[in-house]
Amino acid sequence: MAETNGQEGYLVAENLVKRFAEVVAVDDVSLSIGKGEIFALLGSSGCGKSTLLRMLAGFEAPSSGRIFLGGQDVTSLPPYERPVNMMFQSYALFPHLSTWDNVAFGLMREGLPRAEIQKRTDEMLALVQLSAFANRKPHQLSGGQQQRVALARSLAKRPRLLLLDEPLGALDKKLREQTQFELVNIIENVGVTCVMVTHDQEEAMTMANRIAVMSKGRVLQVGTPQEIYEFPSNRFVADFIGNVNLLEGQLSLDAADRCAVTTALGEVQVGYGVSGSLAMPVAVAVRPEKISIGRQRPAAIDRNLFAGRVTEIGYFGAYNSYIVVTPQGIKIKINEPNGSRHVMPNISWEDDVFFWWEDTDAVVLRD
Amino acid sequence: MAGLSSRSGRRLVIGIPSFWLFVFFFLPFLILLYISFVDMGESVHPFKPLWDPATGVLQLKYENYLSIFQSAEGAWLKTIYIEAYLRSIWYALCTAILCLVIGYPFAYFIARSAPSIRPALLLLVMLPFWTSFLLRVYAWKGILGDYGVINQMIMGLGLSSQPVQLLYTDVSMLIGMTYVYLPFMVLPLYATLVKMDFRLLEAAYDLGATPWKAFWLVTVPLSKAGIIAGFMLVFIPSVGEFVIPSLLGGPENIMIGRVVWDEMFTGNNWPRASALAVVMILLIVVPLAIYYRYSGNRSEAGSP
Numbered sequence: 001m002a003e004t005n006g007q008e009g010y011l012v013a014e015n016l017v018k019r020f021a022e023v024v025a026v027d028d029v030s031l032s033i034g035k036g037e038i039f040a041l042l043g044s045s046g047c048g049k050s051t052l053l054r055m056l057a058g059f060e061a062p063s064s065g066r067i068f069l070g071g072q073d074v075t076s077l078p079p080y081e082r083p084v085n086m087m088f089q090s091y092a093l094f095p096h097l098s099t100w101d102n103v104a105f106g107l108m109r110e111g112l113p114r115a116e117i118q119k120r121t122d123e124m125l126a127l128v129q130l131s132a133f134a135n136r137k138p139h140q141l142s143g144g145q146q147q148r149v150a151l152a153r154s155l156a157k158r159p160r161l162l163l164l165d166e167p168l169g170a171l172d173k174k175l176r177e178q179t180q181f182e183l184v185n186i187i188e189n190v191g192v193t194c195v196m197v198t199h200d201q202e203e204a205m206t207m208a209n210r211i212a213v214m215s216k217g218r219v220l221q222v223g224t225p226q227e228i229y230e231f232p233s234n235r236f237v238a239d240f241i242g243n244v245n246l247l248e249g250q251l252s253l254d255a256a257d258r259c260a261v262t263t264a265l266g267e268v269q270v271g272y273g274v275s276g277s278l279a280m281p282v283a284v285a286v287r288p289e290k291i292s293i294g295r296q297r298p299a300a301i302d303r304n305l306f307a308g309r310v311t312e313i314g315y316f317g318a319y320n321s322y323i324v325v326t327p328q329g330i331k332i333k334i335n336e337p338n339g340s341r342h343v344m345p346n347i348s349w350e351d352d353v354f355f356w357w358e359d360t361d362a363v364v365l366r367d
Numbered sequence: 368m369a370g371l372s373s374r375s376g377r378r379l380v381i382g383i384p385s386f387w388l389f390v391f392f393f394l395p396f397l398i399l400l401y402i403s404f405v406d407m408g409e410s411v412h413p414f415k416p417l418w419d420p421a422t423g424v425l426q427l428k429y430e431n432y433l434s435i436f437q438s439a440e441g442a443w444l445k446t447i448y449i450e451a452y453l454r455s456i457w458y459a460l461c462t463a464i465l466c467l468v469i470g471y472p473f474a475y476f477i478a479r480s481a482p483s484i485r486p487a488l489l490l491l492v493m494l495p496f497w498t499s500f501l502l503r504v505y506a507w508k509g510i511l512g513d514y515g516v517i518n519q520m521i522m523g524l525g526l527s528s529q530p531v532q533l534l535y536t537d538v539s540m541l542i543g544m545t546y547v548y549l550p551f552m553v554l555p556l557y558a559t560l561v562k563m564d565f566r567l568l569e570a571a572y573d574l575g576a577t578p579w580k581a582f583w584l585v586t587v588p589l590s591k592a593g594i595i596a597g598f599m600l601v602f603i604p605s606v607g608e609f610v611i612p613s614l615l616g617g618p619e620n621i622m623i624g625r626v627v628w629d630e631m632f633t634g635n636n637w638p639r640a641s642a643l644a645v646v647m648i649l650l651i652v653v654p655l656a657i658y659y660r661y662s663g664n665r666s667e668a669g670s671p
Binding site: 057058059078079080081084085086088090092093094095096105106109110153154157 | 564566567571572584585589
């Protein structure tokens with residue numbers, strides 16, 4: 001998954017802390033990011049991800065901790081001396097300058113020869129397919145074009161680290177999907193190491209090699225999108241990424257290859273072992289799409305099989321979403337793919353149903 | 368119906384100020400223009416009519432204008448009037464530049480301060496308007512005079528045994544003009560600077576611009592509209608300023624406002640005073656019109 005070229009530790013953040021008066025915005029964050037990696041900081045607003053990004057850019061000085069880039073300590077370098085460029089959330093294109101001058105701005109500050117600036121700026125505009133718009137002012141461009149100018153501007157200086165602040169946040173949904181692949185293609189072609197900030201989990205999942213999920217200034221889990229989704233390490237991550245049914249309970253069986261958790265729903269069997277002691281409070285997380293639903297009791301299933309009554313059905317086109325309430329009053333969310341057009345859903349409101357899942361589809365969370 | 372009433376409302380909103388300007392600016396200007404082309408009157412009448420009421424002969428005089436540009440000896444542009452124009456423009460330019468240099472950091476500071484304290488800071492800028500203009504200019508006499516605050520300090524510190532001549536010099540006049548016109552510079556500058564997205568400065572730093580470079584390459588171009596508006600608001604009234612130079616300025620450096628006054632009330636030469644005023648208006652309006660035409664064309668081409 002993560003193609004880090006085998007070089008861990010290209011960008012290293014060491015115990016970064018940022019305090020604003022009383023508030024701790026970033027609380028002891030350490031990260032190690034490989035060269036060429038696309039790394040996402042994911043979290044809801046106020047989780048400290050933007051402050052972390054601004055410290056990497058040099059706009060905020062950390063209260064403590066250090067930042068290393070390619071082995072060099074850049075902690076105290078001002079932004080204009082860092083080999084780091086940022087694509088701003090609102091793009092921050094200079095409104096008084098043309099597309100060409102926006103892209104050339106950074107190169108001109110380096111004092112490169114005129115011909116070199118011309119060549120590299122033209123290359124950048126070609127890369128983002130905006131050569132025809134070189135003389136336009138930013139307000140004469142569409143949102144998607146402005147985003148590409150911002151990208152070209154942040155890549156023109158060939159930074160060692162590219163920062164993306166909510167790169168697709170200002171685009172509408174349709175354009176976003178199309179743009180995110182384009183963006184990843186360009187970044188991978190250039191081969192630049194990239195840290196992006198986003199609150200949109202889909203954006204993080206599709207674009208990044210690895211994701212750090214943040215909350216309240218701390219990094220809760222770092223992993224590939226698949227790891228984060230399938231093996232969340234705690235309740236917050238499980239709940240934050242996608243939908244999840246969380247069942248609180250105690251560990252009632254702890255073997256090497258399996259365990260069981262006693263929840264309000266009953267005993268839940270989990271197909272792998274956890275390290276912990278019996279009666280330890282844990283939660284079992286089951287994704288809605290991992291749960292099967294049916295009106296008939298399936299004969300071959302003997303584990304993780306429960307009964308309930310359908311109280312809500314949502315039709316989402318690609319899938320149906322059911323809310324099933326068990327006799328204990330627990331609400332379980334179940335998603336069933338809409339495989340065929342002709343079969344009407346044979347489950348309707350107030351039906352008594354059975355639902356079940358494989359014991360390998362549940363995750364035990366200790367934190 | 369709603370459309371009709373809103374349209375007539377719009378006409379009213381535009382119409383009233385237009386009417387006001389027509390009656391109290393354009394018509395008086397036409398009268399001024401008329402007087403500037405006739406002869407001086409005798410006794411009760413300050414000027415003669417354009418057509419002699421007895422003979423019906425046209426008495427158009429352009430000598431009023433000629434005397435502005437040509438001296439009695441026939442030398443072109445070597446008149447006290449031209450000198451006074453140039454001096455007025457020079458001092459107005461100095462005033463506008465001083466206001467810009469002092470006002471820009473001030474406006475920048477207000478625009479970047481916390482939104483909650485901006486109203487208080489803006490109030491401070493406008494506070495001088497609460498006191499009479501004349502009183503404020505007179506106060507400078509107390510500060511700059513031979514036995515004023517500054518000279519008391521200089522002598523108290525033993526820097527000089529006798530008062531330093533501060534009042535009735537170019538310096539005192541420029542201090543007074545800069546002081547009075549500073550708010551007219553700060554307010555338009557503030558209005559453009561407060562709208563500026565300061566993330567653009569971060570973008571400039573990010574791309575390798577030092578804070579000083581970023582200021583020149585981003586902040587200044589983006590506040591151009593405010594700089595020009597503030598410059599005009601200070602420069603234009605400064606050219607014709609009469610009160611401040613006569614209260615604080617030296618006796619030898621006569622400005623055009625004073626010359627018009629002298630022609631009108633001392634020389635009782637209304638036609639020449641009118642001609643001087645018309646030339647002054649043209650001196651200011653023509654460059655302005657050229658500027659607006661130029662900037663108007665640019666905005667049509669799509670610049671922000």
